[in-house]
Amino acid sequence: MIKRFLVRCWNVLASLQVTIFALALLMALVVLCTLAQTELGTLGAVNTYMRSMVVWRKFRGLATPLPLFPGGALVGLVLVFNLTAALVNRFDFNLRKLGLWVVHAGLILLVAGEFATGAFQVETRMVIEQGQTVNYLESYRQMELAVTDQTDPAHQVVYSIPEPLLRRHAAVNLPGTPLTMNVKRFFPNAELAPRAPSDPPTPATMGVGAGVRITETAPAASDSEMNNTSAFIEPLAGNHSYGTWLVSTALGAPQSFIHEGRTYGLAMRPRRYELPYSVTLKKFSHDVYPGTSIPKNFSSLVHLSNPARGEERDVLIYMNQPLRYDGKAFYQASYGKGDTLSILQVVTNPGWMLPYVSCLLITLGLLGHFGITLFNALKARQAGQETP
Amino acid sequence: MKVAKLFSWLPGLLALAAVLCTAVAPGRIHGFEVDKFGRMPVLEGGRIKPLDSVARNALLMIRGKQSVPFQGRSLGPDEWMLDVLFRPQAADAQPVFVINDPDLLGLMGLKLSSNRYFSFETLLPHLQEIQSQAQKADALEAVQRTRFQNAVVNLFQRVMLYNQLQNTVQLADSAGLFMELQDLGSPQAGQRHQNLAQTARFRPLPPLPGQSPDAWLNTGEALDAAAAGAPHPALQSLAIVGASYVAGDAALFNRGVAELQGLTANIRPQALRHANSEILFNRIQPFYLGMVIYVLALLTLFTSWLWRRDLLQPAAFSLLGAGAVVHTAGLVSRILLQGRPPVTNLYSSAVFVGWAAVILGIILERMYRKGFGTAVAAAAGFASLIIAHHLAMEGDTMEMMRAVLDSNFWLATHVVSITIGYSGTFLAGTIAIAYTLRKHIAPVLDPATTKALVAMTYGIVCFALLFSFVGTVLGGIWADQSWGRFWGWDPKENGALLIVLWNAIILHCRWGRYIEEKGLMAMAIFGNIITSLSWFGVNMLGVGLHSYGFMDQAFWSLAAFIGSQLVLIAFCLIPRRFWAPAASR
Numbered sequence: 001m002i003k004r005f006l007v008r009c010w011n012v013l014a015s016l017q018v019t020i021f022a023l024a025l026l027m028a029l030v031v032l033c034t035l036a037q038t039e040l041g042t043l044g045a046v047n048t049y050m051r052s053m054v055v056w057r058k059f060r061g062l063a064t065p066l067p068l069f070p071g072g073a074l075v076g077l078v079l080v081f082n083l084t085a086a087l088v089n090r091f092d093f094n095l096r097k098l099g100l101w102v103v104h105a106g107l108i109l110l111v112a113g114e115f116a117t118g119a120f121q122v123e124t125r126m127v128i129e130q131g132q133t134v135n136y137l138e139s140y141r142q143m144e145l146a147v148t149d150q151t152d153p154a155h156q157v158v159y160s161i162p163e164p165l166l167r168r169h170a171a172v173n174l175p176g177t178p179l180t181m182n183v184k185r186f187f188p189n190a191e192l193a194p195r196a197p198s199d200p201p202t203p204a205t206m207g208v209g210a211g212v213r214i215t216e217t218a219p220a221a222s223d224s225e226m227n228n229t230s231a232f233i234e235p236l237a238g239n240h241s242y243g244t245w246l247v248s249t250a251l252g253a254p255q256s257f258i259h260e261g262r263t264y265g266l267a268m269r270p271r272r273y274e275l276p277y278s279v280t281l282k283k284f285s286h287d288v289y290p291g292t293s294i295p296k297n298f299s300s301l302v303h304l305s306n307p308a309r310g311e312e313r314d315v316l317i318y319m320n321q322p323l324r325y326d327g328k329a330f331y332q333a334s335y336g337k338g339d340t341l342s343i344l345q346v347v348t349n350p351g352w353m354l355p356y357v358s359c360l361l362i363t364l365g366l367l368g369h370f371g372i373t374l375f376n377a378l379k380a381r382q383a384g385q386e387t388p
Numbered sequence: 389m390k391v392a393k394l395f396s397w398l399p400g401l402l403a404l405a406a407v408l409c410t411a412v413a414p415g416r417i418h419g420f421e422v423d424k425f426g427r428m429p430v431l432e433g434g435r436i437k438p439l440d441s442v443a444r445n446a447l448l449m450i451r452g453k454q455s456v457p458f459q460g461r462s463l464g465p466d467e468w469m470l471d472v473l474f475r476p477q478a479a480d481a482q483p484v485f486v487i488n489d490p491d492l493l494g495l496m497g498l499k500l501s502s503n504r505y506f507s508f509e510t511l512l513p514h515l516q517e518i519q520s521q522a523q524k525a526d527a528l529e530a531v532q533r534t535r536f537q538n539a540v541v542n543l544f545q546r547v548m549l550y551n552q553l554q555n556t557v558q559l560a561d562s563a564g565l566f567m568e569l570q571d572l573g574s575p576q577a578g579q580r581h582q583n584l585a586q587t588a589r590f591r592p593l594p595p596l597p598g599q600s601p602d603a604w605l606n607t608g609e610a611l612d613a614a615a616a617g618a619p620h621p622a623l624q625s626l627a628i629v630g631a632s633y634v635a636g637d638a639a640l641f642n643r644g645v646a647e648l649q650g651l652t653a654n655i656r657p658q659a660l661r662h663a664n665s666e667i668l669f670n671r672i673q674p675f676y677l678g679m680v681i682y683v684l685a686l687l688t689l690f691t692s693w694l695w696r697r698d699l700l701q702p703a704a705f706s707l708l709g710a711g712a713v714v715h716t717a718g719l720v721s722r723i724l725l726q727g728r729p730p731v732t733n734l735y736s737s738a739v740f741v742g743w744a745a746v747i748l749g750i751i752l753e754r755m756y757r758k759g760f761g762t763a764v765a766a767a768a769g770f771a772s773l774i775i776a777h778h779l780a781m782e783g784d785t786m787e788m789m790r791a792v793l794d795s796n797f798w799l800a801t802h803v804v805s806i807t808i809g810y811s812g813t814f815l816a817g818t819i820a821i822a823y824t825l826r827k828h829i830a831p832v833l834d835p836a837t838t839k840a841l842v843a844m845t846y847g848i849v850c851f852a853l854l855f856s857f858v859g860t861v862l863g864g865i866w867a868d869q870s871w872g873r874f875w876g877w878d879p880k881e882n883g884a885l886l887i888v889l890w891n892a893i894i895l896h897c898r899w900g901r902y903i904e905e906k907g908l909m910a911m912a913i914f915g916n917i918i919t920s921l922s923w924f925g926v927n928m929l930g931v932g933l934h935s936y937g938f939m940d941q942a943f944w945s946l947a948a949f950i951g952s953q954l955v956l957i958a959f960c961l962i963p964r965r966f967w968a969p970a971a972s973r
Contacts, residue, residue, distance in 0.1 A: 016900040020893055027889045034882045034926065046877045114875060123872070289434025289788045290602035291591050296434075296794060320795050320870045331872045347872035355874045359861040366854045373850070377843075 014085035022079045029055075029072050051118050073118075076111050083108055099369025106361030109354055116351030124273060125333065126344040128281040128302075135278035137346050138270040143229040143249060146272075147174060147181065148265040150256065162271055166231055179259065182234040184244060189219045189227040192250045202246070203232050207255040207266075209246025229268055235259075277306035277326070282314065284335060284342040298332050300342040317344065392699060399688070400706030403681050407714055410672050417467060419638030424645045425629065426466035429652060429663035431604035432590035434788040438663035440670055442590055443469035445784045446553060450546045451484045451505065452781055458482045472553050474630040476560040480508040485546060489539035495521065508550060511543075518544055555587040557607050557630065564634065565607065565627040572615040581615070584608030593620045594656040601656075622651050666725055674718030675739055679773040681711035682746075685766040689759060701759050708753075708762050711769060712746050719743055726786045729800035731807050733787065735779040737923070740804070742772025744811035745818070748848065756840045764818040768811075778942075795866075802862035806884055809856025810919050813887055816848040817916035817953075820909040824960040828967065842905045845912050846898065852915075853891035860884040883922025890918045910960045917953050920946060 012018065033049035040048060049055055050072035056065040083104050124137035142163045149157040159174045161181060171182045184203060195202065195213040204210045209232070220227050230248035234241055235257060242257045247268040256265040280303040287296040299318035304311060304325065315323050323330040329352070333345035414423050426440035443465035444454050456463040463471075463482070471479040483505035487493055490500045496514040498506070511518070522544035525537035533541070554560040558568060559580060571577055585608025593610050595603040605613070610620040625647040632640035652660045685707035692700030719730055719739060726732065730740045749765020779785075793799070823841045827833065863881060868874040875881065894911045897903045903911065924946055 016896060017902075020896050020900070020902070023889050023893045023896070027886055027893075030882045030886055030889070033877060034879045037877075037879060042877060050877055117874065291431050291604060291606075292434040292788070294434050294788050295790055296788070320798070320866070322869065322872065329872050331870065333871065345872050349872075352868065352874070355861070355864055355868070359858075359865065363858050363861070366857065370850050370854055374847070377847075 010085060011089070013081060014089040015082075016086075018078065018082045019086070022075050022082060025070060025075050026072070026079070029069070029075060032069070033072070073115075076114065080108055080111050096372060097369075099365045099367075099372060102365030103362050103369065104365075106358040106365060109358035109361065113351050113354030113358060116354060117349055120351060121347065121349040124346045124348075126279065126330065126346055128279065128300075128342055128344070129337065130281050130284055130340045130342075133278050133280040133305075135275050137273045137275065139273070140226060140270055142271040143227070143268055144271040145181065145183075145231065145233065145247060146265075146267050146269055147179070147235075148267070149177075149262055150265050151262045160272065163229065171236070178237050179264070180236045182236055184232040184234055187214065187216050187228075187230040187248075189217050190230045190248065190250075191215045191217050192228065192230070192248060203244050204246045206243030206257070207245045208251060208253050209244075212246055212251075214246065214248075231268065233266065235264070235266075275326075276308055277304065277311070279304055279330075281342055284339060286335060286339045298335060300332055300344065393702075395699065396702030397706050399684070399703045400708075400710035403684070403707060403710040404713060407672065407674075407677050407681075407710075410677065411668060413671075414464075416638075416642075417464075419642075420633070421642045421645055422464070422466045422470065424642075424649065425470065427660075427663050427667050428592065428645075428648060429594065429656070429659040430590040430592045431602075433784050435786065436604075436659045436662055437784075437786075438667050438670070439469060439590075439592070440466055440667055441784070442553075444670055446549060446589075447484070448781050449783055450486070450550060452486045456482050456484055469553075470633055472550070473557045474564070474633045476554050479554070480512075483507045484550075485511060485543070487539070487543065489536060491536040492539045492543060495540070508547075511547065515547065518547065549589070552587050552589040555584060556589045557592065557626065559584055564630055565623075566631040568611060569614065569624065569627050572611065577615065578612070581608045581611045584611065592626065593622050594652055594659060596620070597655050622648055625651065662725070665721070669718070669721045669725060672718075674714050674721070675773050675776055678711050678715040678718065679770055679777065681707055681714060682766045682770040682773070685711060685762065686770065689763050689766065692759065697759075701762070704759070704766070705753060705762050708746070708750065708766050708769075711766070712743075712750060715739075715743050715746060715769065715773075722786065728789070729796055729804060731803045732789060732793075732799060733785065734924075734927070735776055735782070735785045737803075737807050737810070738772050738776035738779055740807050741811045741814065741923075742769045742776070744808050745769065745772065745815045748811065748815050748851075752844050752848075756844065758837050758840055760819065760822050760837070760841060760844070764815060764822055768815055768818050772814075798862070798866040798869075802859055802866050805855050805859030805862060807859075809852050809859050809884075809887060810923055812848050812852025812855055813891065813915045813919045816845050816852060816912040817914075817919070819845045819848065820912035820960065821956055823909050824913070824956055827964050828959060833964070838905070842908065845908060849891055849894050849912060849915075853888065853895060856884060856887045856891065860888055879926040880922075883926045886918050887915070887922055890915055906961060910957045913953055913957050913960060917950050920949055 029049050032055075033045045036045040036049065039045075052071035053074045054067045054071050055069040057068040058065045087101070087104060122139075123141070124139050126134055126137055128134050143166075144163060145161040145166060147159040147161070149159075159177075161172050161183075165172060166183050166186045167188075169183050169186060171180050173180050191214070193213050193215075195211050199213045202210060202212070202214070204212070214230060217228075226249070228248055228250040230246065230250065232244050233247055234244045236242070237259055242259070245255060245257075245266055247255070247266050249268050249270070251268075254265055254267070256263050258264075281300055282303055283301040285297070285299045285301075287298075288294060289296050297319055299316055301314060301316050302323075303314050304323075306312075317323050317330055317332050319332060322332075327350065328346050328348045331345040331347070332342070334343035335341060336343065416422070426438060426443065428439045429436050430439050430442060432442050447454055447456070447465050447468060454465055456468050468479070468482070468484070471482065483503075485506045485508065486504055487498075487506060488504055493500055495517060496511070498510075518540060521537075521540045525533050525541050528537065551560075558565040562568060562580065568577075568580070585606055588606035588608060591604035591606045593605040593607070595601060595605075605620060607623070607626070610623050613620060614623060625644050629641055629644035629648065632638075632644055649660070685704050688700055688707055689704035692704060722736065722739075723730055730743075731737045745768035746765045749761045749768065751761075753759070753761025753765065755761075789799075819841060823838075823845070826837075826841075860881070863884065864874045867876060867878075867881075890911075894903075894908065894915070897911065898908060924942055928943055928946075
């Protein structure tokens, strides 16, 4: 009885109806995701519709959001299971169907690649001015609290507390020091303004924060905006408090306190990833077509220096020509400061090869299958014309 | 038999002969060699082109047509350009600004009437108001503007373009370039040169030998150089051309133009050769003529179903062939002139979609010989060239490619495959429409033809799936190469994905036998809707990295197209006998 039920379930899972239904759902999701981009921005729409299991929607008058539609990740999973089950169920090896097998294996790989991208891809960037040498990447979505021991300007020690830890409002010990950072309040995004006398009291007792009014706002939706991530921090040494400080990416002025003769700087900044090598921007070029301001090309001539591997070389990064190095790809993304500053987008995606492989498989499979079909059809037509 | 075969080829050959006739250079106008003046190469929008192209594109943008009827004559683009450059007062009186928006007309105290063309003189008293309204509307995103706001922004842009042209060779309110050259040393001259250099729309003075090939000068810069003691050799001739045109001295004008041309032939022969080829392309207007020939083919074919099918069906096919030859020649000339693969912008995608559909249709016709291949090919070619004709109003159709798009390899692979995918999906949809109409109109349904139509649709859907998939994936690889994301869910990418998914759904439904011929046809027509949304609809959202082809006025045309396709789907699904009186069913 149970066995029969399971077999039936398996057959439903492997059925062509499920394929067609899932493809139709995927089409609907793609349409919704595209339309939502005008409101939510590309990243917001993709997270809501494509990278989620269920699309939730808040309705007026209801406290909790309701599930509205299956999300892209769920539909993708169903498609992968459906395809796998179908491949297993109908596996009769036949040269005429070889093309179809290859196509569908490639499709599974393609969906797997998109899952891998969603899970493992890290997008960071590198901002370099001409002549500057940089040996770290910056995230533009995640921030960190950097506590810098500045006592010896030649040898600074940075303790960084990443955003997920700050969100938990925990007290974080700085290893090797007697200091603890007590996160009193965290704002993923906020608006900062000079404090007026009528404003409510601020928790900040030290630094510029005492004169600032802070209002929490919704996280930035569009891809071009950045969050003003902020927090109230209280450095503690045992029982001694150094007061409550406001740190924010919107505050430029340096803030610091002194503990036992050592100076510690406090700053909220984009999360940094140190690199075991360094990149120097030798020249940034912004070419335009003659007599116009239409951009023709952007390029960065950089010097790559990796003493550990003994590598010293110049690389030209330009449009459609990234530098692939150390599992990362460096792309020319933007520029600034009167064409003396270059912004490179740096992407780490261990699954970046998957789409290439799957595309090759699918293309070959489709060509093979349709080629065989066309050949057979033509042969049948010829035979049909000759017989009468 | 022989005669009949010859006769069937005749219409196509006649059409080609007629096309060749348009290539002949026009004669002088009142003794002025206006055509020769239009051949002068200039640098505009980052590329070298004949002045004739500048004139045609400007006139298309401002007036929507390539000629101006004025005082009982039709002014060609070169003649109009001469007036704009050298006789600004005369040009101001010519009705060149087309205004269709009733609210915009109301703003200027004008009534909506059959005359929709207005001269600059008419606009002049209202310029302040137009400018302030346009600046207010310009602050909004294009998608958020009202129809009136779009119209006023558009009008202001056209006025700016007109103003730039008038102040390119000489300042419109000055005594002319000739006087400017006599007056190099006066205290105000420097300021005037600077004004000219700022407003100049194009650069007419070629780089001298030894200079960079990009170092074309505008008149303001050249006057400054002349004041510093280094006059450009062509400046004097340009001044003579202007002064003699104003004075009505045709002999002197022709001599000046010949001098200019001789000079360019000496120092930049390549620019002159390029300009001469582009002039030929401009004059023949291959896509316009191709459109006309496709209509003739379509009409001939329709007639063939009523009368002398044996004669007219091959004749229609020969006309289709002639149209395809002209279309192909135009496409190849564009590739050669631009040095780019065939599809570089929305305009050229329309031209290419039509071309691929026509070629596929010809192949289908050779395979099945039912006349339906000719019908759908001619219809698709005509429709896409009409769309291209309307898209040409946006400006130079051979514009330069922005940095990230500047890659012939990806333009040739990704863009071309995607566009062929569009063609295939549209062609399948068009065959399905032909099937639908035939089902309701034809007196007798021949089952062999029905079978052929189904086979054609199925084959073309497979073809479209292959190309749209390969194109989409190549786009992903390009994106991975240029900004590090294989797939970014950008609207244009999503549009391409929708086409792939829809074609895949059609094929899976067919393989699972969930649809028969009627369902296949209805789904193929729906493919038209998906493709039109992916091609044009996503540009209307105004988001994403691909939103280079934004259009505001096309929204209603798109909506009407989608409505018509829905009606056709309904027709496709209702049975043939639906129209018969109830009693006989």
